[in-house]
Amino acid sequence: MKKVLVLLILLLAGSILPSFATDKIRVTPEVYRGIAKYKQGNYSSCIQEMQKAEKTMKDASIPYYYMGNCYVKLSRIEDAKTAYNKVVELNSNSGLVALSKNAVEYLNNIESVDTKDDMREFINLYYKFENLTDEEK
Secondary structure, eight states: OHHHHHHHHHHHHHHHHHHHHTTTSOOOHHHHHHHHHHHHTOHHHHHHHHHHHHHHOSOOHHHHHHHHHHHHHTTOHHHHHHHHHHHHHHOOOHHHHHHHHHHHHHHHTOSOOOHHHHHHHHHHHHHHHHTSOTTTO
C-alpha cells in the first residue's frame, strides 16, 4: 500500500505542486521551465533546470523535490534519496517534507525501480480503489 501511495504522490505532484508550492515560496524561471520539462517527460533537462534554480534560490526545496522525482524516473535511486533528504533537511515546506520522507522510506524498501511496471501496477490499483464503495475503502 505504501508503494501505491508514493506512486500516487509522484503522479499528482507534477500537476498539483506548482500551484500550492509557489504561493509560499518565490521561485525562479528555471523552476517553471523545469516543471514543464518534467511534465514532458524530459527528466534530464528538468534536473538541469532545477540545479540552476537551486543555486539561486534562498529556499531550494522545490528544485530538490523535482530532482528526486526525476532521479526516480531515471532509476537513480541513491541520487533520488539524496535529493529527497535535502528537502527534509531544508524543512521549509511541510508538504514537500512529508512527501519526501515517504519517498525515502519507499526507496529504502526496494532494490530497484522499474517505473513502467510500477506505474502500471499503480494505475490498476488506483482504478480498483476508485470502484470500491465507501464502506469497502
